[in-house]
Amino acid sequence: MAPGTCRAARRGERLHRLAATALIAGLAILAGCRTTADVQRDYARTLRPADIEAPSAAEAPPAARTYRVRLYVDAGYQRQTLRWREKLHAQLERANRVLEPLFGARLAVESVRTWESGEGSGNLEAALASLAAVDPGGDVDWVFGFVPASESVAVADPLLGMAFQFGRHVVIRAMHSRDERNAMEASLDHLSASEREAVVRERMLHRETAVLLHEWAHTLGAFHERAPEWLMSPFYGTRGSRFSQESAALVRLGLRHRDTRDPAARAEWARGYRDVVARTGAAWNGATRDGALAAADAFFGPAGGAAPAPGPAAAGVSPGPGRACFAAMARSTRARETLAACRAAADAPDAGAEVLVALAMVLLDQRDRPGAARALVRAEPVLEARGAAPDTWLRVAQLYGEVEACSAAERLAARVASLPGADVLRADCARTRRQVGLASVSPPLPADREAEYVAALREAERHVALAKLDAAADGAARLERTFAGTPGAALVSCRVRAAGKRLAATRRACEAAAAAAPDAPYPPRALGETAIAERRWADAATHLRRAIELDDGDGEAWTRLALAYRRLEDAPALAALATRYEARFGTKLAIPAR
Structure with missing residues (x-):
């Protein structure tokens, strides 16, 4: 399968446009017009990208289906990207706002794993090959790899992402650009830092969403189109906002048939694909159409000839007590039937560690983190008894990290400290334990209790962010009752008082929180803001x-x-x-x- 490549910004174009702003502003002032800031503010509006939209589909999308995506995150990406885990989830959610209404498809994170691509900001084709070698993706729908940005991403670097056409592997760069930020600061220097940052952020979020959608569509057979307003344009641009009807038709065919093992259904896909490519002329020129038909011949077999045998199914189902669980997971990890099937499999006398880990993944996807932690606790002695390999222990440690049972995650990561990714997991968990006030709690809470504590604390913090201070205060009281001797209640009270903007009360509450959780960063942060006020x-x-x-x-x-x-x-x-x-x-x- 040949890679489908994306995305180049037209070289130098945007930096030259930004640099011209100073001249425009100067001419406006000399002509007796508005202030330089007014002119720059108008120009900043022209730099904002188009909204990425899901136009009305030519046909109603099928019933919504959840597709499982496994994320591999290069260590270089993690170093470059603050709160990278949250950022990746948000990136997929933005894509889902287009995919759900247009295709009835929703991408759900199956797991997040650390990956040493070995390429840094270099060759994306080599990174894509590395990703496919590390994980063939036979038990998920897609495998996405995230690699670092180059110094001039979206300005001088030709490739922002790459995917195997008709495949299931995608690599995408981090999208922040130091060159673009510097150009904004130079050309919009009369605007406030927050106004410049808003423009930079909007452009970055547009790149992230557009490139992900573009590369994902390549894996379903879509290919490059002419117009810059279409997401399948070979050059990234801020005008890109939607899929053409032709590309949408190819994507729907791919979603309908991509995992089929039935030769007749595969032949139907091949005919439908060639028909769409042959009968439309607006989206593609002759060269791109010929390239698409050549790719179809390589994937489906020559038109009129025998089709190659399909590869293995995307989600093989092994015999034994886990069969119903694994089959249900292949359809959806969020359905109640999936949870029921996996619970039943986990309760079987001969349930293996794979079933218990699968149950943990389903519970995690259904936002039951304490339940997921309990399933992992049950899996540990089974893995120990069979002498599990180090990479299996690292995977369980990563799942503990995802449920925010970080004491267990750090313990298992220390056990396999020499494996790539273990050090990153330990550092990430150490940061989480400081944030939630557990760094100095000894002995550590059991894994399921720790996950429950963190979930309760996060929920109270969410209430503070939504200005529901009474609900947050109730959450603090519950933490005090349920987790006596931990600093969670004090941390939430500090946030509640800070949100109330009463300085003396904030100072008292946050001093108490700092004493209860001396390694938590929020109390000194709030005390600093109080001192500034x-x-x-x-x-x-x-x-x-x-x-x-x-x-x-x-x-x-x-x-x-x-x-x-x-x-x-x-x-x-x-x-x-x-x-x-x-x-x-x-x-x-x-x-x-x-």
Whole structure:
């Protein structure tokens, strides 16, 4: 299968347009027009990308179906991308807003695994081959690999993603661009940092969504089209907003038939594919149409000839007590029938570790993290008895990490410390345990109790974010009753008081939280903000330095510390902070004005 490649920004075009803004602004001022900021603000609107949309389908989509996607994340991507796990889930959710109404398809994360692609920001074709070798993907619908951005992604780098046409493997770059950010800062220098950041963020999110949809469609047989407003254009551009009707028809055929083992159904797919390509002329020129038909000949066999034998089914079902569970998982991991089948299989006397791990994955997909942790706890002695391989232990450790039972994840990761990915998992879990106040709790909570504690804490934090402070306070009270001796209630109370904006109450609550969870980054962060509001600049600097020491991924904490240093007139500390920030985030620190 030949790779289907995407996506080039037209070389240099966007940087040249951004650089021209200064001249436009200057001419406007000389002509007696509005301020430079007004002109730049108008120009910034032209840089915003089109909304990616799901137009009305020519035919009603089939009943919604969930497809399982396994994510492999290169260590370089993780280093470049703050909160990368959340970011990847959000990237798939944005794609689902197009796929569900248009195709009745929903991509669900089956698992997230660490991957050493060996390519860094180099050859995407080699990275794609590496991904397919690491995981053939026979038990999931797709395998996506995420690799680091190049220094000039979307500006000078030709490839943002790549996929096997008619395959199930996709590789996608991180989409942030230092060159683009620097160009924005130079050309929109009269706008606020938040206004520039909004434009940069919108463009990055558009790239992430458009490239993922483009490469995913390649795996179902879609190929490149002419117009820049179509997502299958070979060149990435901010005008890309939708699939053409022709590409949508190919994608629907692929979704309908891609996993078939029936020769007649496969022949029907081949005929339908060739018919769509042959009868339409608006989307494709002669060369791309000929290329698509050649790819069809390679995949289906020559038109009128014998088709190649289909490969193995996407989700093989082994005999034994897990058969019904695995079969149900192949259809959907979110259905109640799937959970019932996997629970029944796990209760069988001869249930293997594979069944227990499968149950954990179903429970995780259905947002029952404590239940998933309990299934993993049951799987451990079975794996121990059969002498499981190190990579199996790493996979179980990663699942513990996904349910946020990080004590167990760190324990198993330490057991296989030499394997690639174990160190990343341990570092990620150490950060999570600091955030939720469990870093200094000894002995650690049992895995299922830890998952339950973290889930309760996250739910209370969500209420704070939604300004439902009474519900958050109720959550703190439940944490106090259910997990006596842990700092969860104090951490939530700190957030509730901070959201209420009463400075003295915030200071008292967050000092108590800092004492209860000395390694949690939020209390010193909130105390720093309180000190800024009270113009206690030295105290603010002390608290914010501690917050950054505990979580150096909180970019806003760096900006607030810069403000404190500015008000203290501590130029050496401010310069050192700016140097550290650029080394950490790859961009310049936005230092607030006095």
